[in-house]
Amino acid sequence: MTAGLHPTATDALLDLCVAAGDAICSEYSSSRADEFRAKADDSPLTRADIASHRILIEGLERLSPAVPVLSEESKPAAIADRRSWERLWVVDPLDGTKEFLGRTGEFTINIALVDRQRPVLGILYLPLERAAWVGVPGEGAWRCLPDGDGWARYPVSATPPAHEGVVVLASRRHRNARLERAIAYLEAEAGPVQRRNSGSALKFVQLAAGQGDVYPRFSPCSEWDVAAGQALLEAAGGAVLGLDGEPLRYNARDTLLSPHFLAVADPSLPLWRELLAQL
Incomplete structure (x- = not known):
């Protein structure tokens, strides 16, 4: 294989x-x-x-x-x-x-x-x-x-069909001020935001299937929550970027907590780099 x-x-x-x-x-x-x-x-x-x-x-x-x-x-x-x-x-x-x-x-x-x-x-x-x-x-x-x-x-491909605005995939159980600021920024810069909530790593599946534009994660999670999703999304044409704009790495630090990140369907869009600069 x-x-x-x-x-x-x-x-x-x-x-x-x-x-x-x-x-x-x-x-x-x-x-x-x-x-x-x-x-x-x-x-x-x-x-x-x-x-x-x-x-x-x-x-x-x-x-x-x-x-x-x-x-x-x-x-x-x-x-x-x-x-x-x-x-x-x-x-x-x-x-x-x-x-x-x-x-x-x-x-x-x-x-x-x-x-x-x-x-x-x-x-x-x-x-x-x-x-x-x-x-x-x-x-x-x-x-x-x-x-x-x-x-x-x-x-499967992460490329979503043409649509107005931004589809944001979010955790059903985690809300915080940084996430709300990110959503407000996207709404101001890219039009209406449609938010879809779900649990677990299903957000990565949805992105890889072209069912969303971005999954912002600013609440605690661990490397085992993210690593498989990053491989899937990268393989489908997307990316998982830390707040420094670089792909996440694993087993590289003393902690097993994951850094905050943006998982995106189309990493070529300038919008994501602009959003990261605001965070």
């Missing part, structure tokens, strides 16, 4: 997503779906998070034993040496745990392969839809659906 993987690796990764996604769906439909405990950062941890993590860790270690895994649910001891890893998997076993608990259905599995701080492969899997979005920067992006014993692939 792509990104230095064997040609059969993509299907194997997608099959692994199905196994983890089915475990999530089993918990989602169970009588214990609303059970959770708070982690150190006060975010919720469910039985679904743990089940998906275990399946993905075991599967990735089997598929690529030489590539370490950095998961949201990794124990500190398992990732103590992460800064020395040039090539690694960055995984969120259940992105959108609050959406899972809130029964919105807006949650994903995120898997990124990071090589020398850049995401070179991204998979966002939607468990309830049994659909995956795969991106390899420089090669292309696809929506993937199960097809018999394999997967059917349909190319």
Whole structure:
């Protein structure tokens, strides 16, 4: 395949997503779906998070034993040496745990392969839809659906159809003054703003599918929330830019919190650089 993987690796990764996604769906439909405990950062941890993590860790270690895994649910001891890893998997076993608990259905599995701080492969899997979005920067992006014993692939592009104004994709649960200033600036400079809210990494999927113009993120999130989405969006023709205007890098700092960013469908538009200058 792509990104230095064997040609059969993509299907194997997608099959692994199905196994983890089915475990999530089993918990989602169970009588214990609303059970959770708070982690150190006060975010919720469910039985679904743990089940998906275990399946993905075991599967990735089997598929690529030489590539370490950095998961949201990794124990500190398992990732103590992460800064020395040039090539690694960055995984969120259940992105959108609050959406899972809130029964919105807006949650994903995120898997990124990071090589020398850049995401070179991204998979966002939607468990309830049994659909995956795969991106390899420089090669292309696809929506993937199960097809018999394999997967059917349909190319996608971040180029949105012509429309008036700007479609802003935003988090359902995060609002702040900087986001409101950004939206006000876009409305003043580019016409009416249509805001579409959704949870988890679905904003990256929507951008890659040409369903929006920009996803501004100025509230806390972590590298496993963003890495797969960046690979997907770059592969579809878009970009994820830090407030310095440069693409985000991963496993490059002591913290695993992601910098604030703009994810954009068309990085050639001067509007985004102008917006960044205002932030």
